[in-house]
Amino acid sequence: MVGSSHEALHRIFQKDPALLTRALQRVLHVPFPEPHDIAALNVDLTEIEPVERRVDTLLRAETDEGTYLLVVESQGKVDDRKRGSWPYYLSYLYEKYRCEPVLIVITQNSATARWAARPIRLGFPGWHSLTVRPLVLGPDNVPVITDERQAEQ
Known part of the structure; x- marks a missing residue:
């Protein structure tokens, strides 16, 4: 229960908003x-209308160090x-x-891979509240497999 x-x-920052920046x-x-x-601004963050949000693939990986969610996004452009x-x-x-999500972007385009690999920083310069650093698999770091035996492995 919320108390006084x-x-x-x-609420002191609602009465004197400049106090927070000071x-x-x-x-x-x-x-x-x-x-x-x-x-x-309005403090209610409830989404009134359902918003469809889907990742391309979601896998749970149990490891000795913990559980991870592997969020795989295929990005064409x-x-x-x-x-x-x-x-x-x-x-x-x-x-x-309540376990660590890891974003992995897969692309066949070098420019898209460079774009996707850029960190997403939310906050202001010098103090980011949230930083997302996608792992990217693309043509510049994934070798082309041309041998059938290699593909089987």
Whole structure:
């Protein structure tokens, strides 16, 4: 149950939003840029309409070091919408399964591989709240198999 101490910890920033950036700058010494304007937004993050979100393949790998979710995404071309979808997938899967998700992107295109390998950083420069670093299998790092015996292996 939410109590008054919980509410007091965050509501002070609703009353004085600039206090939060001052605290980041002066107390934590985080180089947060000086805001020109701060507006309180709706705090309800509930999705009213169902949103279809599917990963291409999802595997659970049990290891001696722990359990991992292997999120495999096949990517034919650059698609900047994925820069929002992939962090969402990983966060959702972590919350649902309580084990570490690992994003693996598979592509046949070198430019797409370079694009997909770029880290997705959410937050502000110098202090990222979330960083997604996809592992990428593509034409530049996966050898072409031309031998039938090699393909069998």
